[in-house]
Amino acid sequence: MMSTDFGKITRVHNIPKDEMANLIRSIAAEKHEAGQPFYILDLSTVERLMDKWSHSFPNVKPFYAVKCNNEPALLTKLANLGANFDCASLLExxxxxNLGISPNQIIFANPCKAISHIKHAAAVGVNFTTFDSKLEVDKIKKWHPQCRLLLRIKAPSDSGSLRPLGKKFGALPEEIEPLLHYACNVAGLKVVGVSFHVGSIAQDPTIYREAIANARAVFDVADYLGIPKMQILNIGGGFRSTPLFEEIASVVNEAVPDFFPDPNLKIIAEPGRFFPETAFTLVTHVIGKRARGEKIEYWIDEGIYGSFRPTLYNSCFVGIKPISMKECCDIRESTIYGPSCDSLDAVAVDIKLPELELDDLIVFYDMGAYSKCAGTKFNGFDMLSTPTYIVSTNST
Structure with a gap:
């Protein structure tokens, strides 16, 4: 059964997946003219993903990376399912x-923080953060000395990910002992564990084992320095809901007891796109069309200055489905442009689509990761205000 009360946030329960196209048409017809794209968030997908995480990583607590998608309904659902949160800024x-989630459920997982953000974390009771430099120790010592720390180390090899992070973040092997000594024995702060991140969209599961082995070495250095026993291992992110996820989980689950036989070790992670990527669908309208020979060019009401900005780097993960208001016709070579006056604003180039008309819909699936959160107001198109409709589908 479907609700027809399409406010900005609409809760619709028990929608069979084969009715999703009808739901999309209904929302578009009742509330959205061309020029007004919208999202649909399926909370049942989030539930299934949490079940998958819990099955694959029964001993790893997820701290969802808010930067990936900060939709309030998503954050609330994750909190209700038992997730904690990785925040990188005061606003996050x-x-x-502001959703009523406890500060004890937050890790301030940014190794380099502005002083004003550190002060705010102290004021609101966020007492868990990362660091990878001596200056960061000094800032924390002065402005948030009760904070517990994780030493962020550089992953041994992040060439197996689509977006490596090691160039910007993580202490080098030769920096680890001086940093631990300075943070604990000089500044008197509490370093309670180690953090690493192999890079976004990991492609090689074995790099997790290598990173866990390096984390073990850091724990050993801490023991050598007489630092109180560290108890937390943060394995970062890099996860997507694909078959590779199961391989990564298997590698991690084997590596942890190999290098950390202590049953009291607490393991956490910072998944981002794993939870929202497949849960969000973006619906756009055809607002323009031009035929050039055998090729058709379309303009839609979203583009690279909105939800498609990050997908320039991972567009292969996005699924496209046109919804025409008439019976389908010829398949044509097509290009889809965004609404701005920038000639680089091309969403999809040289793809096969049935010929569409003005006001027809083009639906983009798996659009929940680093999409709306990266939107801008470039050229006067406000991609930050794209509404989200909340639904819940059954498993059929």
Whole structure:
């Protein structure tokens, strides 16, 4: 059964998946003219993904990376399912706290923080963060000395990910002992564990084992320095809901007891796209069309200055489905442009589509990761205000 009360946030329960196209048409017809794209968030997908995480990683607590998608309904659902949160800024912290989530459920997982953000974390009770430099120790010592710390180390090899992070973040092997000594024995702060991140969209499961082995070496250095026993291992992110996820989980689950036989070790992670990527669908309208020979060019009401900005780097993950208001016709070579006056604003180039008309819909699936959150107001198109409709589908 479907609700027809399409407010900005609409809760629709028990929608069979084969009715999703009808739901999309209904929302478009009742509330959205061309020029007004919208999202649909399927909370049942989020539930299934949490079940998948819990099955694959029974001993790893997820701290969802808020930067990936800060939709309040998503954050609330994840909190209700038992997730904690990885925040990188003052605003992200407040976004989570304003939903009634406890500050104890937040890690301030940014190794380099502005002083004002550190002060705010102290004021609101976020007492868990990362660091990878001596100056960061000094800032934390002065402005948030009760904070617990994780030493962020550089992953041994992040060439197996689509977006490596090691160039910007993580202490090098030769920096680890001086940093631990300075943070604990000089500044008197509490370093309670180690953090690493192999890079976004990991492609090689074996790099997790290598990173866990390096984390073990850091724990050993801490023991050598007489630092109180560290108890937390943060394995970062890099996860997607694909078959590779199961391989990564298997590698991690084997590596942890090999290098950390202590049953009291607490393991956490910072998944981002794993939870929202497949849960969000973006619906756009055809607002323009031009035929050039055998090729058709379309303009839609979203583009690279909105939800498609990050997909320039991972567009292969996005699924496209046209919804025409008439019976389908010839398949044509097509290009889809966004609405701005930038000639680079091309969403999809040289793809096969049935010929569409003005006001027809083009639906983009798996659009929940780093999409709306990266939107801008470039050229006067406000991609930050794209509404989200909340639904719940059954498993059929």
């Amino acid at each position: 912290i407040d976004t989570v706290l």
